[in-house]
Each structure stands twice: as structure tokens, then as C-alpha cells.
Amino acid sequence: MNDYPAEARRIIAAARSGGWVLEPEAKRLFGLAGFDLPRFALARTAEEALRFAGEIGYPVAAKVISPRILHKSDAGGVAVGIPAAGGLEEAFRRFRKLDGFAGMLVEEMVSGVELILGAKIDVQFGPMVLLGMGGTGVEIYQDIALRMAPLAERDAAAMIAALRARRLLDGYRGAEAVNREKLIATILAFSAVAMDLEGLIASIDINPLICSARRCVVADARIILGEYA
Amino acid sequence: MDLKPLFEPRSMAVFGVSLSNDRHPANEIFNKNLLRYPVRVYGVNPRGGTINGEQIHRSIAEVPEPVDLAVIAVRADLVPDVLTACIAAKVRSAVVISGGFGEVGRLDLQGRLAAVAKEASFPFIGPNCLGIYSPARVDTFFLPGERMVTPAVGNVSFVSQSGGILVDQMINFTNEGVGLAKAISIGNKALLGELEILEYLAQDPATQVIAFYIEGFGPKEGRQFVLRAGGCGKPVVVLKSGKSPGGSAAVSSHTASLAGDYASFSAVLAQYGIVEATSELELVSFCESLSAYARPIAGNVGIVTVSGGHGAIAVDACTARGIRVPEVPAEACETLRKSLSASVREIASLTNPVDLTGSGIDDDFVAAARFFFGRDEIDCVLALLLPYVPGITSDLGAKLSYAARQCGKPLIAYVPHVEKYAMLIEGFNLNGAPVSPSIEGAVLMVEALRRNRQ
Numbered sequence: 001m002n003d004y005p006a007e008a009r010r011i012i013a014a015a016r017s018g019g020w021v022l023e024p025e026a027k028r029l030f031g032l033a034g035f036d037l038p039r040f041a042l043a044r045t046a047e048e049a050l051r052f053a054g055e056i057g058y059p060v061a062a063k064v065i066s067p068r069i070l071h072k073s074d075a076g077g078v079a080v081g082i083p084a085a086g087g088l089e090e091a092f093r094r095f096r097k098l099d100g101f102a103g104m105l106v107e108e109m110v111s112g113v114e115l116i117l118g119a120k121i122d123v124q125f126g127p128m129v130l131l132g133m134g135g136t137g138v139e140i141y142q143d144i145a146l147r148m149a150p151l152a153e154r155d156a157a158a159m160i161a162a163l164r165a166r167r168l169l170d171g172y173r174g175a176e177a178v179n180r181e182k183l184i185a186t187i188l189a190f191s192a193v194a195m196d197l198e199g200l201i202a203s204i205d206i207n208p209l210i211c212s213a214r215r216c217v218v219a220d221a222r223i224i225l226g227e228y229a
Numbered sequence: 230m231d232l233k234p235l236f237e238p239r240s241m242a243v244f245g246v247s248l249s250n251d252r253h254p255a256n257e258i259f260n261k262n263l264l265r266y267p268v269r270v271y272g273v274n275p276r277g278g279t280i281n282g283e284q285i286h287r288s289i290a291e292v293p294e295p296v297d298l299a300v301i302a303v304r305a306d307l308v309p310d311v312l313t314a315c316i317a318a319k320v321r322s323a324v325v326i327s328g329g330f331g332e333v334g335r336l337d338l339q340g341r342l343a344a345v346a347k348e349a350s351f352p353f354i355g356p357n358c359l360g361i362y363s364p365a366r367v368d369t370f371f372l373p374g375e376r377m378v379t380p381a382v383g384n385v386s387f388v389s390q391s392g393g394i395l396v397d398q399m400i401n402f403t404n405e406g407v408g409l410a411k412a413i414s415i416g417n418k419a420l421l422g423e424l425e426i427l428e429y430l431a432q433d434p435a436t437q438v439i440a441f442y443i444e445g446f447g448p449k450e451g452r453q454f455v456l457r458a459g460g461c462g463k464p465v466v467v468l469k470s471g472k473s474p475g476g477s478a479a480v481s482s483h484t485a486s487l488a489g490d491y492a493s494f495s496a497v498l499a500q501y502g503i504v505e506a507t508s509e510l511e512l513v514s515f516c517e518s519l520s521a522y523a524r525p526i527a528g529n530v531g532i533v534t535v536s537g538g539h540g541a542i543a544v545d546a547c548t549a550r551g552i553r554v555p556e557v558p559a560e561a562c563e564t565l566r567k568s569l570s571a572s573v574r575e576i577a578s579l580t581n582p583v584d585l586t587g588s589g590i591d592d593d594f595v596a597a598a599r600f601f602f603g604r605d606e607i608d609c610v611l612a613l614l615l616p617y618v619p620g621i622t623s624d625l626g627a628k629l630s631y632a633a634r635q636c637g638k639p640l641i642a643y644v645p646h647v648e649k650y651a652m653l654i655e656g657f658n659l660n661g662a663p664v665s666p667s668i669e670g671a672v673l674m675v676e677a678l679r680r681n682r683q
Binding site: 070116118119120122123124125126128130132138139142144145146147148155202203204205207222224 | 445446447448449450451452455481482483484485486487488490492493494496497500501
């Protein structure tokens with residue numbers, strides 16, 4: 001955590017003109033704050049992408065990086081489970097044509113239950129933390145729990161218990177149960193980040209936060225800056 | 230700031246009484262306090278004269294005794310000077326009735342009031358409000374005294390941003406027999422808002438339940454409010470308006486879209502054990518129930534009725550809200566069977582709900598209620614009474630609610646509210662047991678006890 005407070009502010013200051021922090025920098029911020037990240041690299045060329053994928057091994061996920069694309073899936077800028085080099089090259093060709101293309105993120109595939117962990121600075125109540133079933137369908141399922149930060153451990157546990165789909169976290173139909181302690185620790189660390197960045201940001205999505213029996217991984221993150229950041 | 234002079238004034242001065250228009254708001258306030266309340270009231274108008282034979286004073290300095298409460302109903306642009314004069318004359322508090330401030334864009338004028346008062350630590354409510362109704366003490370509502378519907382004196386205090394909603398809830402409280410401790414319309418809340426009034430009511434011995442109608446909070450005000458309300462030791466009920474999302478078109482995150490203003494409001498209230506009412510029916514039901522029983526329950530209900538249909542509807546309403554209707558072991562029910570009257574012993578359905586059938590009599594009701602009160606898996610009893618069943622008398626309300634008092638667990642009743650059954654309802658009221666005119670309302674009363682975390 002040593003570099004976190006100052007570096008978080010530098011990351012946010014650097015993103016001021018665009019209004020939001022792009023995925024690689026947002027992930028770096030969470031990495032500094034002690035969150036578990038997948039292995040990832042930002043590739044500017046197809047060769048760089050292939051080299052990094054070779055290092056971490058297939059399958060990999062690929063995501064477009066563009067200051068003009070806030071919701072990557074909506075723009076066709078996400079490919080997951082890419083099994084081999086051919087697929088990765090094809091993804092790169094596709095992403096290069098997207099609006100504002102600034103590179104492609106190549107990332108280790110992580111499996112588990114997809115959650116969303118979000119923060120919003122509410123005008124009336126200040127920092128709020130949201131936990132919900134994540135992925136691209138969050139706004140359709142709307143299976144969420146919402147609380148005012150800072151959270152205590154029992155708040156985090158109560159948020160998990162409040163989800164309609166909570167059974168999916170308990171090892172539904174033979175799947176491994178999600179590591180409850182890791183999830184609670186991640187929620188509490190996130191609550192601390194939300195409190196810390198209150199004056200700088202408008203909202204944060206970690207979506208998905210991929211949770212398994214071993215890990216809770218920040219697979220994607222975006223930080224929307226506040227009016228006065 | 231000491232708010233006591235606002236709520237318990239011994240002397241008041243009304244600014245803006247008219248010598249020519251007796252329906253002027255200031256005149257209504259002056260007259261009703263003169264005629265109906267023990268507070269000593271003085272009219273102030275720079276022109277002097279008399280109203281109803283009472284001397285009108287030209288200035289606050291002419292009023293012959295120290296004034297606890299100034300009620301100001303003069304033109305908006307004159308209010309700052311009146312407020313300054315009150316402070317200079319050592320008046321202790323004020324209610325500013327006058328409109329024409331923030332609500333019409335005159336935030337500058339409103340800001341001046343707040344600045345003058347803050348500087349002098351001078352408490353005032355308003356502007357643009359009805360002010361305070363404190364039973365048997367003072368009433369600054371500019372509504373003709375004879376047309377006001379005033380609930381019985383009780384332990385619920387109601388605070389509202391809107392004067393109209395406040396007056397309507399007083400009618401609802403009256404209809405449902407909910408007793409009122411204080412009603413406060415805070416209007417534009419230039420100085421005193423929900424938080425300050427909450428602080429006062431939390432300490433007020435006459436108030437046991439604090440209810441609010443809230444349109445919205447200022448920046449971070451909501452946070453302070455829930456932190457204070459959540460730990461104030463008294464049940465707090467909030468009715469919120471403005472639930473529809475504002476049309477924010479900006480690109481935003483999933484979180485910002487899912488955690489909209491109202492979703493956040495509602496979630497935070499629940500987080501702090503504040504009971505949110507989503508309708509007027511919920512508001513009045515919650516207040517009635519919490520004014521009778523301040524202690525939270527887990528929400529395990531025993532239901533007793535003389536109609537299977539009523540029992541089934543109540544179970545559905547409970548289940549829909551996550552209130553449990555636990556099963557009671559069959560052998561335990563057999564002990565209840567022995568204490569029932571001979572005519573129902575063989576035909577009553579003894580599970581939960583207990584259906585005594587149309588042959589049930591008062592004693593059967595009391596026996597079934599006592600049975601539930603004695604069970605650990607039950608923490609609240611719902612009695613669905615049909616007063617037209619032959620074996621039920623008008624005295625059952627008193628008998629049942631007395632049993633509840635003895636056993637120390639909450640009892641909530643459903644009785645159709647018509648004049649004919651008033652005697653039955655009166656019996657419940659006698660022992661402080663809440664009665665709802667609908668099954669849904671009775672279940673809401675249970676819900677309030679479950680959600681309250683104070």
C-alpha cells in the first residue's frame with residue numbers, strides 16, 4: 001500500500017481531461033491498493049499481444065483500450081477464451097478499427113462467479129458501496145445490495161446475504177463455493193478506497209470481480225471522475 | 230441552540246396581524262392562540278390599533294413581557310428586519326410563516342435570514358412553512374382553529390417539509406387513532422432542518438416515535454441524518470417522495486445507474502434501521518404500531534382468526550414481506566385444544582393460523598392468543614376479528630389486549646372500522662394495542678416492528 005495514496009491521485013489527475021480512468025490505469029490503482037489482479041499487458045501491436053499471450057499461456061482474454069469506449073462489450077471490444085494465436089490476431093485486427101483505439105489489453109483468463117463491486121459518491125449520503133451479480137447483465141438482473149460506506153465486516157456479510165443469487169456463491173450444483181473471507185476482505189478494502197477517493201471520483205465499477213474458491217480478482221475496472229477531480 | 234421556546238412557549242408575538250383582513254394568516258394564528266391555547270399572545274403591527282378588543286403593539290419593544298416565540302407572517306422582504314428586531318429584543322425563537330424565499334428563487338433573502346440567526350444563535354423554523362402544532366401548548370398553523378383536525382395527544386411526532394402533507398397526515402392519524410405529540414412543518418429549512426429537529430425530539434420525553442416526510446436532503450445531510458437517527462434510541466419512520474429517477478443522460482457507470490438517488494436513499498435507511506414507509510397507509514400503520522411497541526421483533530407471527538379465508542390472506546401478506554408464520558408442533562396444539570370451549574374444540578383448525586371457526590367465543594380467542602404468547606417461536610400475535618360472529622362480544626378487545634400486556638409480547642388486531650364496532654376497537658386502545666381497518670394494514674404493523682432497529 002506504500003505508494004497507493006500518492007499514486008492513486010497521480011493516476012486520477014492524469015485522467016482528468018478524459019473524465020474517466022481507463023482500464024489499465026484503473027487496475028494499476030487497485031493493484032497498488034492491494035487487490036488481486038489477473039496478469040495482463042497492454043499491447044500496441046499484434047506482435048506485442050502475441051508475445052505476452054505466449055508468456056502467460058492460452059486461453060487469454062482481449063479487451064480494447066480506448067478513451068472513447070466506456071462500455072467495452074457494448075462496442076464489441078471484448079473477446080474472452082481466445083484459444084490460440086490466430087484468434088488473438090483476429091481480435092487485434094477487429095479492435096484496431098474501433099473508435100479511439102489506443103491498444104489491446106491481453107489478459108490471463110480467470111474463472112469463477114462474476115460479481116460487480118461498485119462505488120458511487122451520493123450527493124445526500126456520500127460514498128456508497130454496491131455489490132451485485134456482475135457481468136454484462138448487471139442492469140438487467142439488478143440483483144444488488146447497496147450500503148453507505150465505510151462498511152464493517154458484518155455489513156459486507158449482510159450485503160452478500162442480501163443477493164437473490166447468493167446460492168451461486170455457496171457452491172451451487174456441485175460448483176466450488178466462493179472464498180467468503182477473501183470476498184469480505186475485498187469488499188472492505190474497496191470500501192476504504194471509496195472513502196479515500198470521495199472528493200475525486202463520481203463512481204467506480206469493478207465489473208466483473210471474479211470470485212472462486214481461491215481468489216477474488218479485479219478482472220475489469222473503470223473509474224469515473226467527479227466534477228471537481 | 231435551545232429549541233424549547235419553539236415548542237413550549239409561554240408567550241408569543243405574532244408579526245403581521247392585519248387590522249383590515251381578519252382572514253390574514255397572522256390573524257388566524259393570533260386568534261386561534263388567543264382563543265384556544267394557554268400561551269399569552271401579542272399582536273404586532275407598526276400601525277397599532279386593536280383586534281377583537283386586544284391591543285396591537287407597534288413594535289416588539291412595546292410588548293410588555295419577554296417573548297419566547299415570534300411568529301412572523303409579514304412580506305418576505307420585511308422579514309430580515311423583523312428577525313433582527315426580535316433578536317435585539319431578546320425574543321428566544323421564531324417561526325417564519327412567510328413565503329417568497331428559496332421556493333421562488335430568492336435564495337439571497339433566505340440566506341440573509343439564516344446568517345442573521347446563526348450569528349445570534351437564534352433558532353427559527355421556516356420560512357415558507359406552517360410551523361408548529363404542539364397540543365395544548367401552541368399552534369402556529371394559519372388554518373382556522375375550528376377547521377383543524379387534531380389527533381388525540383399521543384407519542385408520535387411528525388416532521389414534514391410540506392405543510393399540506395403534514396395536515397393530511399394529522400387527519401389520517403385522527404381517523405386511525407394515532408396519538409400526536411408534535412407536528413412540525415419545516416418549509417425551506419433555512420436554519421433548522423430535519424437533523425436539528427430530530428436532535429430535539431430524540432430528547433423530548435413526550436415523543437416516542439419520530440416520523441418524517443422528506444423530499445430530499447442537501448449535500449451530505451442525509452449521511453448526518455441517518456447516523457443520528459440510527460442511534461437515537463427511538464423508532465424513526467420516513468415517508469419519501471420524489472422516487473422517480475431524474476433524467477441524467479450523461480454516460481455513466483453501472484453503479485451510478487443502479488444506485489440512483491432513491492435506491493440509495495432506501496438502502497441507507499434500511500441499513501440504519503430507519504423504517505421507510507412507501508405510502509400513506511404504511512406511514513400511518515407504522516406510526517400506530519411503533520407508538521404501541523418500540524421494541525424490535527424478529528417477525529415470527531402467530532395468527533388467530535374465526536375465518537380460514539382471513540387467515541390465508543394474512544399468511545400471504547406476511548410471506549410477501551418476509552414475515553414468518555412458523556408452524557407450531559401438533560402435540561403443543563393439543564394442549565390448546567383442551568382449553569377451548571366445547572363447541573369449537575372438535576372443529577377448530579389448530580395450526581398456525583388458528584381458525585376458531587364461526588362458533589368461536591371470546592374465551593377461545595384469549596386462550597389461543599395466550600397459547601401463542603407462551604411459545605418461543607412466536608414473537609407477535611395477529612388477531613383477525615370479525616365482530617359479526619355471534620360468540621364475539623364488544624369486550625373482546627379489552628380482554629385480548631389485556632392478555633398481551635400481561636404476556637409482554639405485541640398484539641396487533643384487524644377489525645373492520647365502522648361506527649358499529651367502535652366499542653370493540655376502544656377496548657384495544659384502552660390497553661394500547663394497535664388496530665388496523667385492513668388485514669394488509671395489520672401486517673404492515675408487524676412489518677414496522679420487524680424493521681425498527683432502535
